[in-house]
Amino acid sequence: MITLIIDGKYVEVPEGATVLEAAREADIYIPTLCDDPRLEPFGACRLCLVQIKGMPRPVTACTTPAREGMEVTTTNDEIERIRRTIVELLLSDHPNDCMVCEKAGDCTLQELAYFYGLRENRFWGERRQYSKKDNNPFIERDMEKCVLCGKCVRVCEEVQGVSAIDFAYRGFRTIVAPAFEKDLNCEFCGQCVSVCPTGALVGKLSLGKGRQKDIKRVDTICPYCGCGCNITLHVSRNEIIRVTSSPDTLNEGWLCVKGRFGFKFVNHPDRLKRPLIRKNGRFEEVCWDEALDYVAERLKEIKERYGPDAIAGLSSARCTNEENYLFQKFMRAAVGTNNVDHCARY
């Protein structure tokens, strides 16, 4: 363990920790845009500049390893001035459309602008213009809102191992794009969407479905493969409009295309809405009582006639433990047979 002093506070962190991690350990807030603890430090947004005693110039807390005895100042007039300039520069090249932006209320840039009270801008000038939109069905890419924090590029390479996107061009024209600026064609895990601090990357399924306010968030488990990823359903008007995952879960906040974007089936018009009984070869909608009575009656009949082992049940690997428990209990206790299985083998 090493001890350093941040804003006069003694902080103990393990060897290899960065100054930013140390500051967070001590609950000292340092603004960031390009940092994500799950990714390699990048040092691009420059917001986490801090002054370290003995260093000739401010350095980024996210890239600087903490050292024994280091004295760090996270805020002073000069640092705040630079941070303010950085945010102002970013805003000078950002469409001013928080009014209709999907990300409003959950946007780090908006937050920073608010924090620094930036209404006027000393640096208004040319803005990057990109008319081309991406025709992939999952991810809306609005590069005018991109702050080039590089999180999407890094997550795609470091975490997903796909490298579907990278920086292209230089200087003011720098952009994040798939190779040859084609439409995105990747695993569509949406990891990039999940780390984007602004509205540059958003899920297409969520567009116009509701912003951050008035959304109910429900933590639950992904219904697809056996990984058991923790997901958060964003619900508006009894409809799931978005799926996210928090970084402090077993899946570290990462999801796959099914987990992140595969929720539309829930309110699909094809959903079964009423019990059906086949009458004269055709299904007819009936009420629950009729359906349940009918099923119970037929099962009892068969049980009486052929014995309980003439009945079998298949349970579902997609249902909950409680339901599976009840299902086999039903087969064993109510029907009286061990003819119960599930699809573990398929």
Place this chain on the structure above:
Amino acid sequence: MTNSIQEIEDNDLIFVIGSNTKENHPIVALRMIKAVRRGARLIVADPRRVPLVRFAHLWLQHRPGTDVALLNSMMHVILKEELYDKEFIVMMTEGFNEEFRTNLEEYPPEVGEKITGVPKEKIVQAARMYATAEKAGIYYTMGITQHSHGSDNVFSIANLALMTGNLGKASAGVNPLRGQNNVQGSTDMGCSPNMYPGYQRVDIPAVREKFERLWGVRLSDRIGLTASEMTFEAEAGRLKAMYIMGENPVLSDPDVGHTVKALKALDFLVVQDIFMTETAELADVVLPGACFAEKDGTFTNTERRVQRVRRAVSPPGEAREDSWIIAELSKRMGYEMTYNTIEEVFQEIGMAWPAMAGMTYSRLERGGLQWPCPTTDHPGTRYLFKGGFPRGKARFTVVKYRPPAEEPDEEYPFVLTTGRMLFQYHTGTMTRRVPPIEVVAGEPYVEIHPDDALALGIKEGQKVKVVSRRGEVVVRARVTSRPDRGVVFIPFHYREAAANVLTSSLNLDPLCKIPELKVASVRLEPIE
């Protein structure tokens, strides 16, 4: 899994066999990639160039169904080069005897190469890499189990792990990855013909008596039918009624024609689901259930972690939670189930099975708990068999290589292997109703090696008829070197070209009754 997902990143060596992890367990694959970035070595054994191969240090492209030969051959090398863990074998295992060793004698790398098609140098290299790693973990899925000799495959994997002492410690072990969100839970909960909840056998009187007390009713002592047996019994007219909840065996089971015939032969079929599936279409009664987002409860993931599922939206129309439906039916059958809340069911599970006795909903609130968790102050169990095995010592099993039940011949010269792909899930009831997924992966296909395609005059995107002894499907060709020559692959998600029309339901594993879904013989006929 004997280990936890999180432990993967501390593996020194990861041996993935018969698992297309990057597509089918994407998040587990991310941990593997993370481990590789941190310096772990990765061996992938798969007949196809699955996406994880990109990250692998060594790829063993063995022919479908030759896993035992491959594993035995690796063990042959480990034995010959004395790379096995002598202390572990003496202390923790039994059966590492003459017979076991002599059996391995038959699988020198040369023989391994002949059977599997993997160059012998690579077999030797893999054996050394695996055996010399400090913490080596094996990960597998259906590529291992869905064979007529799936149990043999699993025993071989266990042998390999035992031989090198890679069991019962962190970041090493034998880890089957569960294919569906709660397949682990269904098994845990006793949805098996021979076991009550918690793997307690129905044919042991003391156990049965315990459950009779808990449920207040007399129980049957006869072992029931497995799913595949149900189909046969139905077809034979001995099984009269089925109650299927949330499953679509018509598409997921082998030999679709056989399944449909069997279900049609029933006197009475009840299907409870959220969509009108291919199976529901055959039913007498269809009951509308609720999906995962519409109910409270728990799922148990592949690493035995029990986690909370929470209701976010209400079900459409009059669809009801499945627990309510079961309880209502039970009542009408004369067996009252009274629970005020779903958590009361969970508490009863804890009474039925000590391994979950220590869990409560409030304890599961954040992150869940891994069973065994016997008491309310138990932290759960990250990896199994720490400090010993439940039956005392772990046993080596003598396993001989047996070829797949169906081998290619003149009429059906290709080996068909089936599986999943990233975008679709299982029989597609859910994912095929997600419009963007249909945009990128809306059509079935058959993967075929460019050389084979050339020989048959098949071009990329061309329609191809794939024919087996059971049936035929028409799909578009995807010409790619992902499969080896002589091997073709079809994902099983698509009703319009159900891969399981082609597979056989006859070749069951003798022990687990798992059908051979991974190997079937087919021929390909280009259309137009």
Place this chain on the structure above:
Amino acid sequence: MKGKDIQIKVCMGTGGLAAGGETVLRAFRESLKEKGIDATVDRNCSIHQVGCRGFCARDVLVDVIIDGEKTTYQYIKPEMVPQIVEEHIIKGMPVEEWTVKDDYRQFHEKQVKVVLADCGEIDPEEIDSYIDRGGYEALRRALTEMTPEQIVNTIEASGLRGRGGAGFPTGLKWEYARKNPSEVKYIICNADEGDPGAFMDRSIIEGNPHSVIEGMIIGAYAIGAKKGYVYIRAEYPLAVKRLGIALEQARQRGFLGDDILGSGFSFDIKIKLGAGAFVCGEETALIASIEGKRGMPRAKPPFPVEKGLWGKPTVINNVETLANVPYIIRNGALWFAQYGTDKSKGTKVFALTGKVRNTGLIEVPMGITLREIIYEIGGGIEGDRRLKAVQTGGPSGGCIPAHLIDIPVDYENLTKVGSIVGSGGMVVMDETDCMVNIAKYFLEFTQAESCGKCVPCRIGTKRLLEILTRITEGRGRPGDIELLEVLSNDIKLGSLCGLGQTAPNPVLSTIKYFRDEYEAHIHEKRCPAGVCKNLLTYTILEEFCKGCTLCAKVCPAGAIVGERKQPHRIVQEICIKCGACFETCKFSAIKKG
């Protein structure tokens, strides 16, 4: 002529080649053959291609050396060759008319050549020609007589500092790397040379590639590297070619490869071609580029000596830095340290350009004054106009005003006045140069070359450029100067790498010394140097105008009106400020300003 030793050396650097060096060389061959002198067979007469000797403006330069007596010709074209052969080589009478004059001697007089000593003398494609002049002697000594520690100590004692821009002490850098216990280490030669107008490194590699290679091998031995890279821009095809030849020859002689000179030390060098992005000269970006990634810098620390290429300790040195090394080892640290000032030892190569009479590549001892460079080596300002400023350090440097040209040129002093030594660009400016426009020129460059990673550099330099542009276009606003200063400071402090950290220097230094010029642009809408087009007004001085109508005829916009023999008038609303009238008027009747 029998028995005489004749050498003909034709400059075939990029400059020499562009001026036709190759055809001159061929002309010599043919002409000699015609005259019955087989240049390739007769060992007494040899023709060599040599690298740049600095005075590129005079190319093609040719040395004719007869029995050690050297005559240098300038501006040689192939058609002049037969006459030189006839009169000089055969008859022994130099063609005086074509030989270099006093100014050529003056150009060289104040120079001290260390790294350029062999450039222009040796054939860069012939390893023996380097060895004949003592080449690879330093390597032999280093490997057989010195420990790595002694080498590092020698370099430290010599006071050699990095010539790539930052001036970091080379010995110290090597010492950090040497002490690092890592098994794998790398040494990289930075030959990216991206400063506009700079060609020092190119000339060294073209003229004497072995000196760089020898320096690298010695460095590798000193720090314990087994593998080295030369990162060189693909736009330098000649340098790449000669370097490749030199590497191959060095390998054949056992200077590279396994067990070098029987010392047990093994080392080899690979060439990596850069795509020519300026930022790829920055060391961390360069490393990323070699690793096959996009050339983007990363934050330091950790420095490359701790975590460099593939995460291993890596020494990166500039071409010129490395080329100094063999000479230091051969002649000793004290010999090297005799040149220069207290903290800046040795010599520095500059590319002298701009409004001086003699432009070209020069090597001067540290501590020489700008005045000596401009007025003695450079021969003064073209057209005897007034010196206004000297820009050093390229886009990372600043403008030093005329009144400061007596300061000694070294790392400390140039930094003190707001500029830097940098990699060695030196542009001389006179009263016809607009300082706002100069700042704008450099910002155009840095802005376009910014890698786009960090915000201050990517957007900040763009905004600086926008403000400068509006000032030069007459749209400057009160407060713009202050805004430039504030933004510049924030960019300097906030940027990730050296590019952004120094990009505002041209702005700040011109504001510092030429604030009045900025003010004139903003407040009076006037460009004192008469450069900024939008701010120019051309007016006809009635008292001088003879009404010859010539100006009206050349005006492409038809903006000049007036009767014949009557004073004319320019309609300002129509004038496009092309300056055609100004150029044509025979009576100096048109005023620009």
